[in-house]
Amino acid sequence: MTDGILIQEMLSDPLLSDYSVIIIDDCHDRSTNTDILLSLVKKVQQHRKDLKLVVSSASIDPRTYFNYFNQPDMGLKAQVV
Secondary structure (H helix, E strand, C coil), X not given: CCHHHHHHHHHHCCCCCCCCEEEECCCCCCCHHHHHHHHHHHHXXXXXXXXXXXXXXXXXXXXXXXXXXXXXXXXXXXXXC
């Protein structure tokens, strides 16, 4: 589904309880929806430690996303593969 559709889905299910993995592909094609989605998913992960997020792109700087999502004080742990 598109990032916009997933954001709409979060209106009825804010914790995305039907999902265990979210893959956001082509993150280098940044849009407002993508930025909002990344922020919302980060908040969901604070409440759902079982939710996995995969962010992929051929040309992003992985350190930027690692630094954003790796927040041990918030219980968030990220990896770069």
